[in-house]
Amino acid sequence: MxxxxxxxxxxxxxxxxxxxxxxxxxxKVDSRLLLSxxxxxxxxxxxxxxxxxxxxxxxxxxxxxxxxxxxxxxxAVQCDGSEIxxxxxxxxxxxxxxxxxxxxxxxxxxxxxCTPGMIIQGSWLLANKKAETEDQIREGxxxxxxxxxxxxxxxxxxxxxxxxxxxxxxxxxx
Amino acid sequence: xxxxxxxxxxxKITEKGxxxxxxxxxxxxKIESSRLIKEKIPLIAAVANNIGDPQVRNRGTIGGSLSHxxxxxxxxxxxxxxxxxxxxxxxxxKREINSDHFFTGPFSTALKEGEILEKVMFQIPSGxxxxxxxxxxxxxxxxxxxxxAVQLSLDKQGRCSYIGIGxxxxxxxxxxxVKAEKKVVGKQITDDIISEAAESGSQETDPYDDxxxxxxxxKREMIKICIKKALTEAYKMAEGLS
Numbered sequence: 001m002x003x004x005x006x007x008x009x010x011x012x013x014x015x016x017x018x019x020x021x022x023x024x025x026x027x028k029v030d031s032r033l034l035l036s037x038x039x040x041x042x043x044x045x046x047x048x049x050x051x052x053x054x055x056x057x058x059x060x061x062x063x064x065x066x067x068x069x070x071x072x073x074x075x076a077v078q079c080d081g082s083e084i085x086x087x088x089x090x091x092x093x094x095x096x097x098x099x100x101x102x103x104x105x106x107x108x109x110x111x112x113x114c115t116p117g118m119i120i121q122g123s124w125l126l127a128n129k130k131a132e133t134e135d136q137i138r139e140g141x142x143x144x145x146x147x148x149x150x151x152x153x154x155x156x157x158x159x160x161x162x163x164x165x166x167x168x169x170x171x172x173x174x
Numbered sequence: 175x176x177x178x179x180x181x182x183x184x185x186k187i188t189e190k191g192x193x194x195x196x197x198x199x200x201x202x203x204k205i206e207s208s209r210l211i212k213e214k215i216p217l218i219a220a221v222a223n224n225i226g227d228p229q230v231r232n233r234g235t236i237g238g239s240l241s242h243x244x245x246x247x248x249x250x251x252x253x254x255x256x257x258x259x260x261x262x263x264x265x266x267x268k269r270e271i272n273s274d275h276f277f278t279g280p281f282s283t284a285l286k287e288g289e290i291l292e293k294v295m296f297q298i299p300s301g302x303x304x305x306x307x308x309x310x311x312x313x314x315x316x317x318x319x320x321x322x323a324v325q326l327s328l329d330k331q332g333r334c335s336y337i338g339i340g341x342x343x344x345x346x347x348x349x350x351x352v353k354a355e356k357k358v359v360g361k362q363i364t365d366d367i368i369s370e371a372a373e374s375g376s377q378e379t380d381p382y383d384d385x386x387x388x389x390x391x392x393k394r395e396m397i398k399i400c401i402k403k404a405l406t407e408a409y410k411m412a413e414g415l416s
Contacts, residue, residue, distance in 0.1 A: 077177065121229065142227045
């Protein structure tokens with residue numbers, strides 16, 4: 001955990017109650033602690049990558065109450081009462097999320113730095129039916145940078161996951 | 175720092191008479207997907223759709239952006255083109271701030287200490303109207319290099335009965351191109367008039383040189399293109415409806 005300066009230690013502490021990846025957490029945070037720092041340093045969820053710390057790169061994308069947001073641009077205290085999902089919370093009972101499978105199958109990652117953000121944003125696109133076309137997916141991940149420039153495989157992976165999910169839904173429906 | 179999240183009245187979109195009222199904490203996402211806004215003042219939905227990227231729009235709000243008053247922000251030009259007004263509230267009561275007096279400088283507004291922006295009011299355009307928001311950006315999701323929002327109405331004779339031109343990123347604040355508007359209002363719109371208005375609008379700007387998005391001269395040229403395109407699009411749309 002970050003020690004902080006003496007001034008920071010004197011900062012007001014606020015109680016928050018959040019549910020992170022299904023786990024209820026009640027704790028106290030400084031008013032200006034970023035959500036990205038809270039997740040990485042207080043909860044050790046280091047899958048939340050911090051690339052730019054200025055809302056540009058999207059590597060720190062998480063879901064707050066189902067909405068994808070850049071966690072470097074939200075204060076932890078603002079999440080009181082919210083449900084947060086990070087990359088660590090996407091798999092269920094040890095089974096990879098379809099997007100995680102798809103990124104592996106379609107080589108949707110190279111160095112892997114942007115991957116958690118890409119997958120979380122991809123999950124938001126799938127959940128909100130915003131991955132119907134390739135153009136929609138490209139627009140949908142426009143806030144996520146991949147410095148390996150591996151966009152084509154990322155787009156392919158999201159399309160692959162979308163088709164996997166819809167096939168499953170069709171099978172469930174029958 | 176005060177968290178306003180729990181005040182639900184700040185998150186409402188309502189229609190009242192000939193006005194749309196948008197709470198200051200309504201997200202860009204909610205605005206771009208609101209059926210009411212798309213139907214009544216589609217310029218507002220179009221502008222919302224142009225902001226940042228999906229994650230930014232999930233989190234960003236119209237009131238937050240207007241109060242932050244970034245000279246390159248997207249809401250400023252829209253607010254000015256629609257001649258909206260901002261409702262400020264404090265323990266002393268409420269007051270309305272006309273869009274022409276809202277921005278007072280870079281990242282500065284007419285909001286006073288102790289006041290919060292409660293909502294923004296927009297008059298719903300009547301008759302044959304058209305709109306356009308043209309934004310030149312260096313890369314996807316960037317702040318504008320130059321941007322122009324246009325709202326236009328035509329009367330039964332096909333003359334321009336309302337014109338609002340708001341410009342972003344070309345001055346120390348979002349500005350209304352008043353002289354350009356004067357070239358258009360009351361007239362039958364032609365290509366020449368549009369070119370004249372674009373020229374005039376460009377002269378009303380005062381952009382600064384910057385290393386990332388270009389020189390002042392470049393931005394003056396770009397804003398001319400934005401105004402021309404936006405006026406042409408808005409006019410064609412209105413003409414199609416008249």
